[in-house]
Amino acid sequence: MMTSPVGRSGVDAGAAPRQVSLRSVHVEQVLALLRSGPVSRAELGARTALSRATISSIVGDLIDQGIAVNLPPGPDRRAGSGRPAQAVALSQHRVRSVGVDFRLDGASVALADPLQQVTGTISRTHRRGLNWQDRTTIALEAIRTLCARHGVDLAAPQGIGVGVPGPVPLTPSGAPWRVMVHRLQDELAAPVYVDNNLRLSALAETIWSTRPGPASLLYFHLGRGIGGGVVIDGRLYRGATGSAGELGHVTVTENGPRCHCGKHGCLEQHAALPALLRRAGLTGDRRAVDQVAADPRLAGPLHDAAGLCGRVVGDALAALDICHVIVGGILAHVPDDTLTRFTDAARERLLPSIRGALQIRPSTLQDAGALGGLALVHHNTPVLQGYLVRASTSYESTQQSR
Incomplete structure (x- = not known):
């Protein structure tokens, strides 16, 4: 892997399992309420029985990672008799993560929204032996085409998970695909995570x-x-x-x-x-x-x-x-x-x-390597850990409509 961001909560992917599990339960409680529509922080606290500090931390992480946004205060949302309360809502029409599977003769791309539901997938083919600069150009074109097709915003995704053929050493200083990593980071303004594409297929099978x-x-x-x-x-x-x-x-x-x-x-x-x-x-x-x-x-x-x-x-x-x-x-x-x-x-x-x-x-899964790339981003960011398992239903419906 090339980078490993840590959320504002300070919970890293390698944190103690019990701490991550408890955090995930609290995050899921908040997300369940936000899916029904905009909610103020005070309402979130009252309806989840979580402390103000916990709500503030979770909402802050969700906003930092593009999963949620603050809405302008409205006259119909007041905290008691005081000023209107500011509501929080889930982001819409935004790409949270990108998955790319570089095969020897092509590339597949998958996009996920702020709740890590699969927005769509697309594939491109090319001749075998193409250099990494040209392969990256093809992948970037596919990413932008898929965003335009679904009307989603690609600005600063949380991360890009990439599958490549062959072994991926833990310190890939001399890997030929490093040019691809740097270019994706520069053009999409997001951290890039890399692993073997068949390993990512394994991870995708547990989810989608x-x-x-x-x-x-x-x-x-x-x-x-x-x-x-x-x-x-x-x-x-x-x-x-x-x-x-x-x-x-x-x-x-x-x-x-x-x-x-x-x-x-x-x-x-x-x-x-x-x-x-x-x-x-x-x-x-x-x-x-x-x-x-x-x-x-x-x-x-x-x-x-x-x-x-x-x-x-x-x-x-x-x-x-x-x-x-x-x-x-x-x-x-x-x-x-x-x-x-x-x-x-x-x-x-x-x-x-x-x-x-x-x-x-x-296996019955299409685009498994690209979907595994989405999961790789998820597993390297603390917010939504434990939540991704619910993504399978959304992807099944996407596959049926393709």
């Missing part, structure tokens, strides 16, 4: 899926590469170096094919799309990932790869004591018997206590 996932899950993606993400108690697990979830680089054969990571025998060299195409004699094929499962020439290699991937995932589940898996990429489109092969292989590696609780299902 049509079947919202549990607080702890493993997301596994099989495509041109192999990767994933781990969410524990609603939080992304990044690991000591920022490489958590890189299951494609687990060694499955000693002295196997050399991988681009420098090791030999990585899962990716045996089960990712290029390996499947080689086994089927289809080298040079550039088909889309979602077209692979329907090709009968790939049925055998894909069935074998599902078993190999399942064993690696099973070992990860056994180590983490996680019972829920969501599969994306090619595995989200395979026939039932291939997914069963994956599931059975994973189950064989588990203790009985985990085996009986194991649940594996394909």
Whole structure:
């Protein structure tokens, strides 16, 4: 991650869970009242039984982060017999956060409003190998197009969550995408948070899926590469170096094919799309990932790869004591018997206590990386923590209307 802002309350994302939880309850009480219309601070205090200091702190944070605004005093809103009371209302037509997923051949963008409800999503494609300056230009155009389409104001969003391919070290001083970070910060006047796009897909699955996932899950993606993400108690697990979830680089054969990571025998060299195409004699094929499962020439290699991937995932589940898996990429489109092969292989590696609780299902979420970018902003700002789980209904209705 590039930056880590702290709200006026001083509650950081790493604060003690009990403190954050209590704060979240109070914030939700205030937001519930504000959703019904403008309310004065005195009314908020009376209807929530919170102290004046607590109301002042929460409202101050909401205003600072663009979630709420002060309204001019009106003659019909008086605090007793004195001067008219100033009402507080939720902001309208404003972007609070932006999510961007930079894929190898395109970018997806998602916008969220001050209550972190998804405003809309949009995707763009480009040729593979495009430099980061041009990729950033495409993303900025998509962001502005989406704002214009929905009539929302992009002035000073709370943050921009960005997913990029490949490992994201905790101190990415030499990362090639740093030019993208600086440009987004400069042009949108907001902090930028960066993580691996498949890890962000894992986080998105816990929030916006049509079947919202549990607080702890493993997301596994099989495509041109192999990767994933781990969410524990609603939080992304990044690991000591920022490489958590890189299951494609687990060694499955000693002295196997050399991988681009420098090791030999990585899962990716045996089960990712290029390996499947080689086994089927289809080298040079550039088909889309979602077209692979329907090709009968790939049925055998894909069935074998599902078993190999399942064993690696099973070992990860056994180590983490996680019972829920969501599969994306090619595995989200395979026939039932291939997914069963994956599931059975994973189950064989588990203790009985985990085996009986194991649940594996394909992802149904579109634009998962961009939605995960929105969640990344949320998880790095203190206001609305614990509130984002309610966003799923809004996104489902957005998807149905697209």
